[in-house]
Amino acid sequence: MDWSTEFVEGLAVADPVLQLNDLHKNFGGLVVTDGVTLDIGFGELHAVIGPNGAGKTTLINQISGLLAPTAGTINFRGTDVTDLPADKRAKLGLARSFQITSVLPRFSALENVALAVQARNQTSYRFFGRADHEQPVNDAANAALAEVGLADRGQTLAAHLSHGEKRSLELAIAIAMEPKLLLLDEPMAGTGHEESARLVSVLKRLKGRFSMLLVEHDMTAVFALADRISVLTYGRILASGTPDAVRADPRVIAAYLGEEME
Amino acid sequence: MTQTLAASSVLPSQQTDRANALPVAIFLILALVPFGAAFGPESYVLGLFTRVMVFAVAALALDFICGYGGLVSFGHAAFVGIGAYAVGIIGAHGVTEMLVSLPVALLAGAIFAYLTGTVCLRTKSVYFIMITLAFGQMAYFIAGSLAPYGGDDGLTVRLRSTLLGFPILQNDRTFYYFVLLSLLVVYFAFRTIVYSRFGRVLRGARENATRMATLGFDVFSFQRVGYVIAGAVGGLSGFLLANATEFVSPAYMSWQRSGELIIMILLGGLGTLHGAIVGAAAYLLIEETLGGITEQWKLIFGPLLVLIVLFARGGLLGLVDRIRGRPGRG
Numbered sequence: 342m343d344w345s346t347e348f349v350e351g352l353a354v355a356d357p358v359l360q361l362n363d364l365h366k367n368f369g370g371l372v373v374t375d376g377v378t379l380d381i382g383f384g385e386l387h388a389v390i391g392p393n394g395a396g397k398t399t400l401i402n403q404i405s406g407l408l409a410p411t412a413g414t415i416n417f418r419g420t421d422v423t424d425l426p427a428d429k430r431a432k433l434g435l436a437r438s439f440q441i442t443s444v445l446p447r448f449s450a451l452e453n454v455a456l457a458v459q460a461r462n463q464t465s466y467r468f469f470g471r472a473d474h475e476q477p478v479n480d481a482a483n484a485a486l487a488e489v490g491l492a493d494r495g496q497t498l499a500a501h502l503s504h505g506e507k508r509s510l511e512l513a514i515a516i517a518m519e520p521k522l523l524l525l526d527e528p529m530a531g532t533g534h535e536e537s538a539r540l541v542s543v544l545k546r547l548k549g550r551f552s553m554l555l556v557e558h559d560m561t562a563v564f565a566l567a568d569r570i571s572v573l574t575y576g577r578i579l580a581s582g583t584p585d586a587v588r589a590d591p592r593v594i595a596a597y598l599g600e601e602m603e
Numbered sequence: 604m605t606q607t608l609a610a611s612s613v614l615p616s617q618q619t620d621r622a623n624a625l626p627v628a629i630f631l632i633l634a635l636v637p638f639g640a641a642f643g644p645e646s647y648v649l650g651l652f653t654r655v656m657v658f659a660v661a662a663l664a665l666d667f668i669c670g671y672g673g674l675v676s677f678g679h680a681a682f683v684g685i686g687a688y689a690v691g692i693i694g695a696h697g698v699t700e701m702l703v704s705l706p707v708a709l710l711a712g713a714i715f716a717y718l719t720g721t722v723c724l725r726t727k728s729v730y731f732i733m734i735t736l737a738f739g740q741m742a743y744f745i746a747g748s749l750a751p752y753g754g755d756d757g758l759t760v761r762l763r764s765t766l767l768g769f770p771i772l773q774n775d776r777t778f779y780y781f782v783l784l785s786l787l788v789v790y791f792a793f794r795t796i797v798y799s800r801f802g803r804v805l806r807g808a809r810e811n812a813t814r815m816a817t818l819g820f821d822v823f824s825f826q827r828v829g830y831v832i833a834g835a836v837g838g839l840s841g842f843l844l845a846n847a848t849e850f851v852s853p854a855y856m857s858w859q860r861s862g863e864l865i866i867m868i869l870l871g872g873l874g875t876l877h878g879a880i881v882g883a884a885a886y887l888l889i890e891e892t893l894g895g896i897t898e899q900w901k902l903i904f905g906p907l908l909v910l911i912v913l914f915a916r917g918g919l920l921g922l923v924d925r926i927r928g929r930p931g932r933g
Contacts, residue, residue, distance in 0.1 A: 431819035
């Protein structure tokens with residue numbers, strides 16, 4: 342496709358899971374997404390970085406279906422999902438985590454994850470039988486909790502988890518959906534050094550198993566994890582490519598990374 | 604710190620034994636009321652407690668969508684009224700068979716819930732309250748304009764519903780147990796549903812609808828099914844009410860009635876189911892007692908309600924929990 346040529350090498354992928362094509366989003370006169378074209382390959386971990394207010398969360402919200410783009414298309418696994426509501430996209434295999442923790446506070450950690458399993462496992466229009474006694478669902482949920490290091494916290498109410506644990510729970514919910522693409526909106530937001538290092542190692546394990554779009558401020562994490570990085574400023578992709586290429590890109594250094602990467 | 608918090612959050616499985624004690628006690632008391640009533644003003648007591656149970660059925664349905672679904676419906680009385688009118692209108696045409704009127708009452712409530720729910724559930728929070736109120740008032744005024752069926756004056760139900768032609772509900776005591784059985788069935792049905800897969804989705808949507816959508820749940824559809832269930836049960840309550848009072852009136856649908864139902868579930872304890880029964884009983888018994896003392900009973904009842912909401916969050920059940928030193932309900 343010819344539009345890919347104007348970008349840094351390595352952008353065009355043979356088998357994209359997600360394709361954003363000239364995506365625009367305006368809030369009144371405010372342009373938040375300004376012609377984003379991006380694709381994510383199968384199994385790829387693609388990071389989107391950029392300063393605050395660059396439109397990263399808005400981008401994720403459009404991909405996950407919580408916001409409708411003003412113009413442009415979103416193609417997920419060969420289907421145009423631009424007009425599909427969030428739940429239909431989730432059913433197609435799109436999972437997301439939220440920058441501001443979004444869990445069910447009065448549900449136990451296990452039930453939070455079990456709901457994600459229930460969503461993809463048979464119908465939920467079932468009015469008999471206790472949902473919390475469904476062993477296969479609970480097993481899958483427990484496995485997801487174990488993957489993020491919350492194996493022994495399943496029975497704790499989500500509201501009672503520490504901030505770091507809530508971040509892990511977000512991740513467990515997303516992976517329990519067994520998605521084809523994981524949208525991670527600042528999974529390390531607000532976590533300490535240790536916690537964030539732990540989450541990086543969790544994500545490293547998940548890498549390859551899921552295609553991932555990672556929005557993150559923690560540059561150490563991004564450069565440790567990403568196959569490719571896109572830099573977003575003022576709603577526009579400034580540069581896109583391998584971590585090394587992006588790190589060396591003078592426009593990126595000027596606009597965003599600055600001396601941080603020196 | 605999180606460890607201690609975790610220990611204090613009681614698991615549902617450990618709670619069951621204690622949580623069952625109260626519902627069992629409630630139903631035992633209700634089952635024994637007719638025996639006690641025989642020693643006093645029997646028909647008065649039977650009538651009063653029949654009324655309590657009829658409203659408890661409606662309150663249960665409201666607690667289901669409001670307490671578990673987070674949908675504060677201010678038009679719940681419309682379902683009750685529609686169920687009652689189903690009995691009244693069919694009866695006016697000479698059909699008293701409950702195998703006809705009961706399904707019609709349920710269906711009428713369900714259909715009204717489906718149609719209005721399709722509109723209401725597009726809105727949230729205070730808008731949802733206002734639009735359910737609007738639909739409720741609409742039903743109220745339509746009922747009042749049904750000239751062939753009494754208009755504002757309502758209409759008399761000449762004969763209580765019959766089963767296969769037998770007037771089994773004519774006897775007040777039999778009717779009392781028929782209502783008790785209905786309440787029991789509704790209570791167990793809701794208890795089963797709230798813990799089922801469907802109930803878990805409904806409860807999840809109350810907590811965080813956006814999260815539920817991103818998990819792949821079509822929240823609107825699930826809520827609408829819940830709303831329809833509540834509408835059908837509201838219709839059942841109306842069926843019972845029409846038979847209990849042998850009269851049908853637009854007043855059954857007034858917004859004050861919807862408000863009373865909300866007060867009942869708040870009074871008893873939101874999102875507990877048996878709290879709805881306790882609340883209905885408390886409301887009607889307080890009304891009856893205070894109403895016997897003074898015409899202005901609401902002057903006393905109002906502040907009482909404020910005190911309960913302020914100091915006993917979780918309603919009367921929450922109060923009981925606190926007195927017994929249990930962690931209160933969330």
